[in-house]
Amino acid sequence: MGETLQTDAEIAPKTERLIHQVEAIRLTANVTLDESRRSQLGQFMTPSPVAQLMAAMFDDLGGDIHLLDAGAGVGSLTAALIENATTRKIPPRSITANTYELEPLLLSHLEKTTALCRETCKQANISFINRIRPLNFIEEATSILRGDLFSERIQPRFNRAILNPPYCKVNSASTVRKLLRSVGIETSNLYTAFVALAIKLLETDGELVAITPRSFCNGPYFKPFRELLLKEMSLTHIHIFHARNKAFKGDAVLQENIIFHAIKAKVASRVLISSSTCANDPNIVHRWIERHEVVNPADPDLFIHIATEENDAATTLRVRGLPCSLEDLNIKVSTGRVVDFRSRKFLRMEPEASTVPLIYPSHFKDGFISWPKLHGRKPNAIIEHASTTDLLVPSGMYVLVKRFSSKEERRRIVAAIYDPRRLRKEWVGFENHLNYFHVDGKGLTRNVAKGLALFLNSSIVDQYFRLFSGHTQVNAADLRSLRYPSIRQLKQLGNRIKNKIP
Structure with a gap:
């Protein structure tokens, strides 16, 4: 490359414009894609404040970034990561963005976003390669994991994943469920299927940030997913919204959502728990807790506990300390x-x-x-x-x-x-x-x-x-x-x- 990198001050106005422009694209696409269609897809696109919060959770965005954004929508998450990466003290040398999106109505919007991303990277002297993949992510990911789609020489690499996966139940007799089982994934919802596939596709030391319903944290149906997540990844940061309707304000989403960051194979002794009313709340509360307070090693169900305050931790200890099971x-x-x-x-x-x-x-x-x-x-x-x-x-x-x-x-x-x-x-x-x-x-x-x-x-x-x-x-x-x-x-x-x- 050889050129002098621009300073943060020089880059900031352009990256800010990127986020604003992509948010405008998202709002336009939201009008194009009616609510019934979005509900059918199980997909609600990520508002700009949420996308920025997610991008900021990555530990390291230096070097060569091979990004996976599955269920990309208009590309808000990819754009947020690029904006964040260009303002870091150690920016990336290159970003290869792999954006999976099946909905034809969104592809033209995604192309506009990636064009803006390319220009932002150019201004920051970051090499940018974009691969829009109008493919079924589950079909392609399971093929990659089985080794029957690509030879090892040209297999796509992923060392970062940023996801807002679709929410939709998966029938036990469906083709999707059979594909997932073919690579050792047992789950009953698309959102955990997407995250599980991303986990398996990530390289060692790869980082994952995802916004999902909180429901995977407990219950028998999600136990196989929790086993995979906690075996393959180390949770390092969990963010919770106090109000269940604030993360996707403007959409009819009543699920309680969390954002979590995890690193593949790294063992973290402590986990950062943060909480806010909404994504652009200036008063985010942060609290470091020990890993065993999040997942009790003696718990066969591997429930994930999110204690945002000291009182929450005390409550957990008191109930866990009771003498009897049923x-x-x-x-x-x-x-x-x-x-x-x-x-x-x-x-x-x-x-x-x-x-x-x-x-x-x-x-x-x-x-x-x-x-x-x-x-x-x-x-x-x-x-x-x-x-x-x-x-x-x-x-x-x-x-x-x-x-x-x-x-x-x-x-x-x-x-x-x-x-x-x-x-x-x-x-x-x-x-x-x-x-x-x-x-x-x-x-x-x-x-x-x-x-x-x-x-x-x-x-x-x-x-x-x-x-x-x-x-x-x-x-x-x-x-x-x-x-x-x-x-x-x-x-x-x-x-x-x-x-x-x-």
Whole structure:
């Protein structure tokens, strides 16, 4: 190259114009691509402030950058990385950008962005090669990993990856799922599929920055992905947004999103946790924590905990320090068996002689079940019949937990007691929007049930659940993953409860 590099001050106006111009391209493309089409694709393009925040998370952008941007959209992430790279003390010698985008409506916008990127790199004396790949990323990536697309001599290299992957469920019998399995990836969503492929494609010491839903941090469906991520990569930085609708402001995205940075094969003893209201919030809070506070090495499920404050860390330690698992307590938790639309002909709005109680979340009141709820929208009873026997459980003391909490509720976990003395029926049905705690299909002892409900409704359980769960759904697997007080402690808690749970 031989030319003198421009100073940061000389470059800054041009790179700033790059970001502004690409944001204008994104907004134009957003109008072109209607919301239903974006939802179908599962893709929402990255706003400029988010893209800049992501680009700034890379440790090293010097040397020769071989960039992977899969699901590139209009190229906002590639542009943000280039803007950031040109202003660093050690800028790159060259940038080879591999941008994968399938949507024909976006390709012309992507070409405009890469032309602007080329000009910005030229001004900074950085060699720039752009490869727009209008291909199915999953098909090509799995072919590369299997070695059946390119010879080793011309195989593409990636030492940096920046991703805002599409969000869409992957059917277990689909071609996509089969392709992923062919390279050892087991996952149920496109966003984790894209990240998993990027991890496998990255060179040793390569860096990855991705914005994704927080849902991969917990739950059984994402465990294989967490295993891959934590085995191949070292998490170094996680950023969380306090408001779930701020990252993609202007789009109908209600998933709680996080941004994370990870390095392939490097072992980091500490992880930086940062948080803000939105991407351009000037008051970002930073906190360094030990790696074992993020992922407990003794946790077989490898849940990822994101404690943004000291109080969060204290909450995590307190709950992790509880003595028992559900298995230790000989207690199980299951999902309600009655799926109302499948059992419609057996449901009744009001109790009859041939029916037993059918319990919905709407029957929760002051920590107990208030039944029947007449003149409501939901049935109150189900016919006791040979066809419904498998849907019912024997009457007893059960602790019920709503699977979905409403916006109005203070807590994510909302528990209530089913007390047979209040209803006096031999059988009961629990609707599918409820989880229920039981002992081998039968009820709990009275004080254990009351103590368990009080524990689940506690503020510390609510705080802990929010740390590892980015959604309002509470699955039976989430409840199994918790630590619990001992039976003796639960009985002591239960002794405090009379007719109402605080």
